[in-house]
Amino acid sequence: MTFTSHMHIALSQARAAAKRGEVPVGAVIVAKSGKVIAQAGNRTRELNDPTAHAEVLAIRAACAALGQERLEGFDLYVTLEPCPMCAAAISFARIRRLYYGASDPKSGGVAQGARVYAHPQCHHAPEVYDGLSADASARLLKDFFEARR
Ligand SMILES: [Zn+2]
Numbered sequence: 193m194t195f196t197s198h199m200h201i202a203l204s205q206a207r208a209a210a211k212r213g214e215v216p217v218g219a220v221i222v223a224k225s226g227k228v229i230a231q232a233g234n235r236t237r238e239l240n241d242p243t244a245h246a247e248v249l250a251i252r253a254a255c256a257a258l259g260q261e262r263l264e265g266f267d268l269y270v271t272l273e274p275c276p277m278c279a280a281a282i283s284f285a286r287i288r289r290l291y292y293g294a295s296d297p298k299s300g301g302v303a304q305g306a307r308v309y310a311h312p313q314c315h316h317a318p319e320v321y322d323g324l325s326a327d328a329s330a331r332l333l334k335d336f337f338e339a340r341r
Contacts, residue, residue, distance in 0.1 A: 196226060197269070197291070197324055197325070198220050198222050198228065198267075198269045198291075199269050199271070199291065199293060199324045199325040199329075200325070201218070201220040201228060201231055201269070202218040202219055202220045202231070202246075202269045202270055202271045202293070203218060203271055203293075203325060203328055203329065203332070204218065205218025205219065205220065205231050205232060205233040205246065205271075206218035206233055206246075206271045206329065206332050207332065208233050209233030209234045209235070209246070210332060210335075210336050212233075212235070212237075212238060213237060214233060214234040214235060214236065214237055214238065215234050215236070215333070215336065216233070216234070216271070216332040216333055216336050217233065217234045217245065217246045217270065217271050217272045217333075218231070218232070218233045218234075218246050218270070218271050219231065219232055219233075219246035219247045219249070219250040219268060219269065219270040219271075220232075220250060220268070220269045220270075221250050221251065221253075221254040221263065221266055221267070221268050221269075221287075222266065222267045222268075222269065223265070223266055224265050224266070224267075224288075229253075229254040229257055229258065229266065230250045230251075230253035230254035230257060231250060231253075232246050232247075232249035232250040232253060233246050233249075234246050234249075235249060243277065245274075245275065245277065245278050246270060246271075247268065247270050247274055247278035247281060247282060248277070248278060248281050250268065250270075251263065251268075251281055251282070251285050251287075254266065255285070262284075262285055262286045263285045263286060263287055264286040264288065265288050266285075266287055266288060267287065267288055267289040267290075267291065268282060268287045268289070268290050268291070268318075269291045269292070269324070270290070270291070270292050270293070271292070271293040271294065271325070271328075271329035271332070272292065272293060272294050272296050272300075272329055272333065273292050273293075273294065273295045273296040273300035273301075273302050273303060273304075273322065274290070274292065274300070274301060274302055275296070275299045275300065275301050276301030276305065276306040276308055277301075278301075279301045279302050279306070279308035279309065280308055280314075282318060283308065283309065283314055283315070283316045283317065283318070284316075286316050287318045288318060288319065289318055289319045289320075289321065290302070290318040290319070290320050290321070291321045291322075291324050292320075292321075292322050292324065293322075293323070293324050293325045293326045293328070293329030293330070294326045294327075294329040294330035294333065295322060295323075295326070302320060302322075303320075303322060
């Protein structure tokens, strides 16, 4: 089977988030079949909700669409390394594979910082693939923060 990245959808969600004045991070959840179940970008400002990160919104939307509380066998693409909160939510959702773009030395919780999946208290760790479209993801964030200075 050939691997098809869905990161371009996550990137377009990140771009849409930037247009709304949100930190440009986008996420998409895909079924084994390749069907896109949910996609989201950050909405913390719009919703006045510090938990409204792209990953959390995509997980909520996918679970609502499917009428189930877990996403076993589903994959999540996100443009930036998940923070500890999102990494934990991804674990709780039983996501099969996590693909992310840019690494996040400031707030990342997967490959650095909290390293959520490295602890015995983490009951499900997804397979992690990093660096997908990392340059495009990082550039979006850089442009966004430069424009706000
Ligand atoms: Zn997060």
